[in-house]
Every structure is written in C-alpha cells, then in structure tokens.
Amino acid sequence: MQRTLVLLKPDALERGLMGEIISRLEGRGLKIVAMKMIWVDEALAKRLYAAHEDKPFFRGLVDFITSRPIIAAVFEGEDVVAVVRNAMGETDPALAAPGTIRGDLAQDIERNLIHGSDSEETAAREIELFFSKAENFKHTTE
Numbered sequence: 001m002q003r004t005l006v007l008l009k010p011d012a013l014e015r016g017l018m019g020e021i022i023s024r025l026e027g028r029g030l031k032i033v034a035m036k037m038i039w040v041d042e043a044l045a046k047r048l049y050a051a052h053e054d055k056p057f058f059r060g061l062v063d064f065i066t067s068r069p070i071i072a073a074v075f076e077g078e079d080v081v082a083v084v085r086n087a088m089g090e091t092d093p094a095l096a097a098p099g100t101i102r103g104d105l106a107q108d109i110e111r112n113l114i115h116g117s118d119s120e121e122t123a124a125r126e127i128e129l130f131f132s133k134a135e136n137f138k139h140t141t142e
Contacts, residue, residue, distance in 0.1 A: 002080045003033065005126040007115035010068035011107065013037075018071055021101055021114060025075060028083050034074040034131050040065050047129055048115075060110060072130040081123060084116040 006025065008018050026032070040048075045062040052058045077083060089100025093112055096103035106112040117123035 001076050002078065002120060002123075003074050003076045003127065004081045004084050004117045004120075004123040005115075005130060006073045006075055006084060006117075007065075007130075008071040008073070009111075009113055009115060010064060010070060011111040012113045013069060013071065017105055017113060020105070022073070024087060024101055025084065028077075028087055030075040030077040030080055030083060032073055033076045034135060035071060036073075036131075036135075037069050037071050038130070039069045042066055044129060048126065057110075064110060074127055074131060081117060081120055085118065088114050088116050 008021055012018055012021055022032070042062060045065045046053070048065070049058060049061045052061060075084060087101055089096030089102035089106075091102070091112060092109040093102045093106035094109075096106070098104065101114055102112050117126050
C-alpha cells in the first residue's frame, strides 16, 4: 500500500468544501490513515514549498498556505499518488478537466483548493513534515 499527503488549503476550508473533497478521494477507494486541522507557520510553509524557493510565485504560496487553517491528511491505497493527482486535476483550474476537484470547484491557479504529493519520495518527506512519529499511524519510511 502506498501513502501520500493531501492538504486541503485555506480556500477549501473557507468555502466549506472539505467534505466534498474528502468524499471524492474516498470514493476513489482511498483510505484516510491520519488527519488533522492545523495552522501552518511560515517555517513549515517554506519547507513544504522549498522546491519553488527561487520561483516568482514562492512568496504567494507561503502567504496563502499560512493565511488560515488547513487540513492535512494521509491517504493510503494502490497507486495513491497517481490516483490523488488525477482526482485533483491540473494546477490551473482553467486547464483542469471537468470531473476533477480543481476543474469542478477551484476558483483560480492561486486558490486551487488542494495539494497532493507528486511522487512517493515527496510523499514520504511531506508526511514527515506534518505528522510526527508519535501520531497514530506508521510512517512509510519505517
């Protein structure tokens, strides 16, 4: 079984779309193995988006993810990284297919509701950013 990190971003919570987004992922046969609501601080945001540090949109990513609480969740399932990425749709909702979370629900490229790890390696790193070993599930890296 593979695991991945999913973040429901501030706009998902602000717009009351958490249930729908989670339901769509569970409807794809994925299981939630950890979940919590947190307020991301700047240090965590910078670690999360470290790959984009030199890009012009980096500051906007950090400012947005730290603007309100988010939900962090670990989903488990067969090919979960690919399943979540397909369910999310393209980063830019204008390019996302109908039937995807972003295609149906997101407002724009900056307020696109959801983050999902882009590989198994990234998922392992991101899960450890948001969930400590003391929390009630076993990390994939163990």
